[in-house]
């Protein structure tokens with residue numbers, strides 16, 4: 001369903017529907033743009049600031065489009081115990097972006113997720129749906145540089 | 154019902170909160186997130202008391218009284234819990250109290266002092282967040298924010314603006330604008346009511362001290378100052394005098410001591426506004442054009458209309474606010490008369506308002522590239538200025554304002570209270586329509602603190618429906634009724650701040666409604682005692698029309714005293 005259709009489906013239905021609308025739109029667009037936040041506000045008669053406040057409360061919403069390579073990093077318990085926090089640190093450092101952001105060139109984006117159900121392979125990252133198991137700081141560096149080369153070719 | 158408070162039997166009514174019962178019985182319990190007369194949120198836990206009946210700590214602001222309650226307000230358990238809350242609030246708070254605008258007037262400081270917090274037991278990670286200096290009126294320092302939410306509620310519930318809200322979550326929570334942009338590009342109307350309720354220095358006005366001091370030091374500048382009608386009844390309490398006392402004369406003397414070359418009373422310009430506005434009102438009513446006619450003195454209302462009520466822009470009076478009218482005649486009529494180059498005039502105004510700072514720099518408020526008003530001080534800043542210059546108000550003798558823009562009537566003076574503009578305009582309109590003065594000048598139906606006041610006034614054959622609202626959320630309700638087809642209202646006065654300018658966002662910080670009531674009373678007292686109660690009899694106003702403007706709505710008036718409005722594109 002297109003974003004306009006989602007909005008017209010929910011027109012004037014009130015604030016109870018705020019989260020479902022945001023979810024459906026993000027499902028469709030991959031992220032929530034400023035225009036969408038303000039359109040959702042108009043659609044449900046809620047000030048845009050309130051929509052933004054609610055949306056930023058939840059980790060599930062993104063405010064930048066996903067990068068060409070969307071990296072989901074698991075911060076669940078098993079991954080944490082096996083060092084996912086240093087993997088995340090390295091990821092943020094080498095891509096010069098923070099979790100839930102997208103790099104300026106649009107190549108990479110990071111999303112922190114809770115357990116993705118592959119604890120046996122911890123720590124896990126998932127790039128555009130493809131899992132990488134037992135990631136270390138060093139293996140991560142290689143993964144990133146491979147992606148950069150792949151992008152050039 | 155009877156409940157026990159600190160081992161004493163106390164009368165309580167069903168539906169009351171525990172806090173209300175405590176306050177009525179003179180027991181003070183600290184609160185933070187709570188705002189009187191608003192629905193409690195119970196967010197900060199500061200107001201905890203112990204109910205020994207259930208052995209629980211409860212938030213007194215949000216708990217209704219219950220039969221058999223046995224409340225302890227200052228048991229060791231309660232005090233310890235409150236102290237921990239303050240310690241937690243301080244754990245990530247900046248330690249720069251000495252440099253803070255609210256030093257000495259901060260609820261967080263007071264609480265930590267009252268609860269004997271003398272060491273840092275909890276060390277939290279400090280948030281690193283930039284100060285938002287983008288707005289011409291309001292500064293936001295999110296690091297000093299303790300997330301009480303009072304600003305968020307006032308902005309939404311009193312102002313109907315809702316440009317700030319909680320964003321993010323947990324230790325990353327902040328109060329921010331939509332997309333975390335500057336307030337200057339948000340729908341903020343600069344009313345400053347958020348500053349009035351902020352317990353800390355997280356919200357303050359944009360300060361122009363150094364520019365003004367520069368101008369005062371510059372021998373080539375003639376520094377002119379004007380002060381709004383509400384100022385003379387709003388500063389006494391801050392300077393160790395009786396609250397609400399009218400100290401106009403002493404204030405004139407103080408301003409000269411500070412070094413201002415010319416001291417004018419904006420009330421003169423309020424009278425001028427009435428001349429122009431009543432002429433417009435009569436014109437609109439007699440031609441039945443763009444009704445209801447709406448006042449334009451409040452710059453927060455004007456920005457609100459440009460964003461939220463664009464359908465009503467044609468209804469709004471084209472009169473500039475008194476501040477801007479005064480600025481415009483100072484740099485034209487007065488400059489000409491005194492033979493001063495307008496470029497050499499530095500024009501300062503003292504206002505109970507933060508939105509006037511924004512208004513002062515609107516591009517519509519210039520004449521040949523020269524701003525009508527160069528810098529605006531709030532009442533709070535003015536008090537600081539008096540202290541900075543070491544002026545002892547108790548030893549000063551009353552002086553009068555300078556002429557030819559110094560005389561005023563009490564019709565202009567009551568501009569400071571909600572309903573005053575409407576009352577003053579109707580007094581003059583009555584005279585212009587009937588050729589006679591009102592027998593009874595006082596229009597009680599438009600006076601007082603209520604959010605909306607309505608009445609019908611008979612002038613000659615005309616029946617004029619008048620509505621007065623304060624608090625922009627109340628304005629919205631009224632305008633919605635009019636959009637829906639209400640036809641009995643012809644004239645509306647809108648002021649953004651509760652109670653009008655006496656409750657303005659630039660006034661001394663004081664959450665007590667009585668401060669506003671006292672100032673209001675003082676203004677009406679002046680009106681009772683004054684001889685000239687109508688703007689059209691102000692001698693300086695008569696002269697400026699004779700010598701310079703010719704008549705209300707003349708070409709010259711239009712050039713200097715009137716303006717226009719434009720819809721603004723901001724995210725709402």
Ligand code: SF4
Nearest residue numbers: 308341342344345347
């Ligand atoms: S100045 Fe008024 S409109 Fe702006 S944020 Fe504060 S309360 Fe809201």
Ligand code: SF4
Nearest residue numbers: 298299301302304351
């Ligand atoms: S800015 Fe002030 S009023 Fe607003 S939430 Fe923070 S501390 Fe409270």
Ligand code: FES
Nearest residue numbers: 074076079115118
């Ligand atoms: S904790 Fe990471 S996959 Fe389960």
Ligand code: FES
Nearest residue numbers: 186195197198214
């Ligand atoms: S004042 Fe009662 S919970 Fe904040």
